[in-house]
Amino acid sequence: xxxxxxxxxxxxxxxxxxxxxxxxxxxxxxxxxxxxxxxxxxxxxxxxxxxxxxxxxxxxxxxxxxxxxxxxxxxxxxxxxxxxxxxxxxxxxxxxxxxxxxxxxxxxxxxxxxxxxxxxxxxxxxxxxxxxxxx
Numbered sequence: 001x002x003x004x005x006x007x008x009x010x011x012x013x014x015x016x017x018x019x020x021x022x023x024x025x026x027x028x029x030x031x032x033x034x035x036x037x038x039x040x041x042x043x044x045x046x047x048x049x050x051x052x053x054x055x056x057x058x059x060x061x062x063x064x065x066x067x068x069x070x071x072x073x074x075x076x077x078x079x080x081x082x083x084x085x086x087x088x089x090x091x092x093x094x095x096x097x098x099x100x101x102x103x104x105x106x107x108x109x110x111x112x113x114x115x116x117x118x119x120x121x122x123x124x125x126x127x128x129x130x131x132x133x134x135x
Contacts, residue, residue, distance in 0.1 A: 004116070014087055016041070020116050029098035036114025039089040047086060047115040053078055054123075077125040084118035 001022035005011035012018045021035040053076050060070040091114030095104045 014038070014085065014116055014118075016087070018087075018116075020114075026098065027100045029100065030096045031098060031101055031103050032096065033092075033094040034114065035092040036116060037089045038087040038116060040087070042086040042088050042115070045086050045088075046083065047117065049115070050083060050117075050119055058128075071131060073129045073131060074126050075129060076123045077127070078121040079124045081121040082119060086115055086117040088113045088115050090114070 002020040003011050004014045004018075004020075006013075012020065016038055019035065019037045021033065023030055023034075024032040056074045056076065058070055058072050058074050059068055062069045091111050093108045093111045095107050097104045
């Protein structure tokens with residue numbers, strides 16, 4: 001993942017014209033590449049990825065059966081949320097091929113804007129929701 005820097009020449013800055021890319025790989029194969037080229041600062045905007053409380057999958061395999069011992073969602077209760085400047089721009093999404101995964105069959109139908117920003121929050125609790133009960 002491209003990491004922004006505030007000082008020096010060791011990376012790209014979060015600013016108009018900057019380009020960011022990230023890759024997902026498994027078993028030595030690049031499965032997904034995402035990128036965004038920043039062309040706008042969004043004022044008073046919450047990207048879709050931060051508009052809801054975090055949702056995590058909890059999965060604990062069973063030691064004696066195929067059915068997991070724990071398989072549920074946990075929605076975090078957060079406090080002290082802070083969102084830095086949100087930059088936006090056209091995004092790219094590429095799916096690779098692998099003989100170990102079938103993710104390339106998902107392929108993007110359309111790709112909108114991407115966002116680059118900093119954020120911070122504290123997890124102060126949460127609630128457990130069974131799989132299938134999440135909106």
